[in-house]
Amino acid sequence: MSDQETELKFLRDQIDSIDQQIHALLNDRARCAQSVAEVKERYQGDREAVFYRPEREAQVLRRVMQRNDGPLADHEVARLFREIMSVCLALEKPMHVAFLGPEGTFTQQAASKHFGHSAHCIPFSTNDEVFREVESGGAHYGVVPIESSSEGVVTHTLDLFKRFNLKICGEVELRIHHHVLRAAEEGLDNITRIYLPQQTLSQCRSWLDTHFLAAERILVSSNAEAARMAIQHGTEAVAIASDLVADLYQLNIVARNIDDQSDNSTRYLIIGDQDVGESGHDKTSILVTVPDKAGALYELLQHFHQHKISLTGIETRPASPESPHSVFYIDFEGHAANQHIQNVLQELQSDTVELKLLGSYPVAVL
Amino acid sequence: MSDQETELKFLRDQIDSIDQQIHALLNDRARCAQSVAEVKERYQGDREAVFYRPEREAQVLRRVMQRNDGPLADHEVARLFREIMSVCLALEKPMHVAFLGPEGTFTQQAASKHFGHSAHCIPFSTNDEVFREVESGGAHYGVVPIESSSEGVVTHTLDLFKRFNLKICGEVELRIHHHVLRAAEEGLDNITRIYLPQQTLSQCRSWLDTHFLAAERILVSSNAEAARMAIQHGTEAVAIASDLVADLYQLNIVARNIDDQSDNSTRYLIIGDQDVGESGHDKTSILVTVPDKAGALYELLQHFHQHKISLTGIETRPASPESPHSVFYIDFEGHAANQHIQNVLQELQSDTVELKLLGSYPVAVL
Numbered sequence: 001m002s003d004q005e006t007e008l009k010f011l012r013d014q015i016d017s018i019d020q021q022i023h024a025l026l027n028d029r030a031r032c033a034q035s036v037a038e039v040k041e042r043y044q045g046d047r048e049a050v051f052y053r054p055e056r057e058a059q060v061l062r063r064v065m066q067r068n069d070g071p072l073a074d075h076e077v078a079r080l081f082r083e084i085m086s087v088c089l090a091l092e093k094p095m096h097v098a099f100l101g102p103e104g105t106f107t108q109q110a111a112s113k114h115f116g117h118s119a120h121c122i123p124f125s126t127n128d129e130v131f132r133e134v135e136s137g138g139a140h141y142g143v144v145p146i147e148s149s150s151e152g153v154v155t156h157t158l159d160l161f162k163r164f165n166l167k168i169c170g171e172v173e174l175r176i177h178h179h180v181l182r183a184a185e186e187g188l189d190n191i192t193r194i195y196l197p198q199q200t201l202s203q204c205r206s207w208l209d210t211h212f213l214a215a216e217r218i219l220v221s222s223n224a225e226a227a228r229m230a231i232q233h234g235t236e237a238v239a240i241a242s243d244l245v246a247d248l249y250q251l252n253i254v255a256r257n258i259d260d261q262s263d264n265s266t267r268y269l270i271i272g273d274q275d276v277g278e279s280g281h282d283k284t285s286i287l288v289t290v291p292d293k294a295g296a297l298y299e300l301l302q303h304f305h306q307h308k309i310s311l312t313g314i315e316t317r318p319a320s321p322e323s324p325h326s327v328f329y330i331d332f333e334g335h336a337a338n339q340h341i342q343n344v345l346q347e348l349q350s351d352t353v354e355l356k357l358l359g360s361y362p363v364a365v366l
Numbered sequence: 367m368s369d370q371e372t373e374l375k376f377l378r379d380q381i382d383s384i385d386q387q388i389h390a391l392l393n394d395r396a397r398c399a400q401s402v403a404e405v406k407e408r409y410q411g412d413r414e415a416v417f418y419r420p421e422r423e424a425q426v427l428r429r430v431m432q433r434n435d436g437p438l439a440d441h442e443v444a445r446l447f448r449e450i451m452s453v454c455l456a457l458e459k460p461m462h463v464a465f466l467g468p469e470g471t472f473t474q475q476a477a478s479k480h481f482g483h484s485a486h487c488i489p490f491s492t493n494d495e496v497f498r499e500v501e502s503g504g505a506h507y508g509v510v511p512i513e514s515s516s517e518g519v520v521t522h523t524l525d526l527f528k529r530f531n532l533k534i535c536g537e538v539e540l541r542i543h544h545h546v547l548r549a550a551e552e553g554l555d556n557i558t559r560i561y562l563p564q565q566t567l568s569q570c571r572s573w574l575d576t577h578f579l580a581a582e583r584i585l586v587s588s589n590a591e592a593a594r595m596a597i598q599h600g601t602e603a604v605a606i607a608s609d610l611v612a613d614l615y616q617l618n619i620v621a622r623n624i625d626d627q628s629d630n631s632t633r634y635l636i637i638g639d640q641d642v643g644e645s646g647h648d649k650t651s652i653l654v655t656v657p658d659k660a661g662a663l664y665e666l667l668q669h670f671h672q673h674k675i676s677l678t679g680i681e682t683r684p685a686s687p688e689s690p691h692s693v694f695y696i697d698f699e700g701h702a703a704n705q706h707i708q709n710v711l712q713e714l715q716s717d718t719v720e721l722k723l724l725g726s727y728p729v730a731v732l
Binding site (some may be wrong): 003004007008011012014015016018019020021022023025026027028029030031032033034035036039040042043056060063064067068069070071072076077079080081083084087088090091096101117118120122123124125221222224225244245248 | 369378392394409457
């Protein structure tokens with residue numbers, strides 16, 4: 001054996017011994033998960049036991065990221081634990097998750113990111129069908145984008161909470177940011193051709209309309225393909241794609257984050273019929289209907305300001321055309337089980353025509 | 367705390383302690399992997415060090431499956447180790463893998479199954495481009511189906527080995543089997559409507575033509591959608607989908623494995639420019655050109671028979687139209703580094719116009 005072989009053999013024997021220990025611990029963990037299921041079923045009586053606890057998973061993942069001191073990156077090791085929990089959960093009860101399809105979309109990525117690859121994820125053609133499948137009990141959870149342009153028209157997912165009696169059980173964030181990539185040149189001058197896939201076009205349309213209304217837009221099958229076409233087609237061509245693609249093809253990023261702000265398709269909601277407990281870092285979403293008068297929104301927001309509660313998102317939703325009311329979707333920090341939040345919700349109640357609590361759930365960990 | 371809460375807390379504390387141990391071991395493993403990379407680079411001199419060793423990964427996964435005694439299923443725990451190796455490898459060197467796109471196809475699934483989710487997988491529109499990308503060094507490996515109907519015409523991947531100087535470094539199997547699913551009825555009588563996606567149609571066309579030429583075929587976006595449509599559209603409707611879908615929608619399987627035998631799209635090849643060492647359970651692929659005369663194939667196969675070597679696959683490939691030769695693609699058990707196999711290859715050499723060794727590689731583990 002050469003010196004190199006001896007050194008490698010020593011290291012590989014070490015890896016094998018580590019793998020054996022990891023393996024034994026994985027099965028130990030699975031046995032504990034089985035015992036958890038057993039305890040839950042024993043005490044549950046007639047009600048169906050709840051095996052998936054989003055708040056508990058969020059806590060586990062946060063702890064993993066906190067205590068991690070490398071060399072593995074925090075998000076990589078958290079992803080491994082997500083898969084480990086997914087495998088253990090599948091042993092207790094195989095999870096069925098409905099998502100807005102077709103397969104291969106970002107929503108499927110979001111579903112796998114949140115539930116791991118042991119969950120059975122089933123595509124549905126519309127958000128409406130995803131909600132219906134979860135409400136009927138056909139799927140345990142659903143994954144929907146907050147807003148999606150994949151169906152031709154923008155479907156306002158939030159409006160579906162008015163029609164379906166479902167809750168938000170979690171959120172997933174996919175960090176998809178689009179940039180303008182260029183091979184030879186720096187800067188945004190002399191761009192005549194833009195290569196990009198359909199989905200990217202719908203996510204960056206306003207920015208492109210503002211900056212490059214005249215340039216030819218050529219639709220291709222993927223962002224990687226766009227990069228390759230831009231390289232082939234000379235100095236006046238650019239591609240719209242992510243950091244990863246820029247890196248792979250060694251292209252210059254000549255404009256960053258051109259995604260339209262109004263399109264929050266990088267955030268996805270987990271819907272279900274479960275009340276999620278406190279995880280220690282939670283968010284609450286509500287849908288409020290207020291009289292359509294000047295200052296209504298301001299009054300609403302004052303309550304949050306007075307209680308020092310941070311709003312994380314607000315969106316105006318149309319009420320029915322003949323209605324004299326406005327509807328707002330509001331996200332804020334905190335859990336509805338918390339007394340502090342309960343006080344605000346009570347105050348809001350007296351100021352609004354209707355207040356619907358959509359759910360409290362852990363802030364996205366990964 | 368209630369009794370249930372006490373019991374659950376005890377179990378969860380146990381899980382947390384197990385997680386801490388797994389976490390520490392994962393980082394230990396990553397450190398070992400870094401040392402492996404260091405050793406390789408130190409001894410490599412000017413040549414580029416090879417970080418990914420398919421034979422070594424296959425051995426690790428086989429050991430995992432052999433020693434596994436549950437409760438986790440063999441394939442689940444092997445999948446976790448695949449991800450662990452993927453994460454550790456990404457730390458040594460981020461892997462770039464080209465695959466036949468678009469995203470969301472089975473080929474992408476095959477790529478993730480083989481390289482784990484830490485590899486950067488990049489879609490290409492044709493097999494040709496995948497080969498070119500790997501040959502030029504733009505990607506470390508490529509993943510291509512043996513045969514694919516996704517490009518409209520059947521592209522014979524195998525023919526590309528004549529044009530590109532690349533090797534087979536591994537194989538991936540996806541177990542995708544299609545069945546005929548029916549809601550109310552048993553048996554194959556009175557079927558007038560068949561719901562299925564385009565891709566499934568191309569994989570099951572001969573069977574459907576033979577058995578249900580007259581039935582209406584309705585293309586839908588996914589196999590799950592097909593099942594839902596079949597349920598909605600009464601007793602004369604069926605869906606073509608997998609076990610998983612049958613299970614999810616509680617449909618009867620009235621005919622099993624209707625996939626056309628000629629379409630091996632459930633097997634994928636890993637291509638690269640690397641000679642893969644012995645893993646202990648390997649396969650070798652060759653491309654042989656023989657004079658186009660009666661008995662040529664028989665003579666060829668005799669060599670394998672005499673040496674008691676099992677053939678795992680054989681396929682006739684057209685030579686150029688004016689050529690007086692026949693070309694065969696042959697897969698058999700064993701590794702070309704093995705003396706036994708070398709003897710056969712030598713014998714074959716004398717009987718053939720040309721013999722191209724495409725590679726020896728580990729038999730698919732998962």
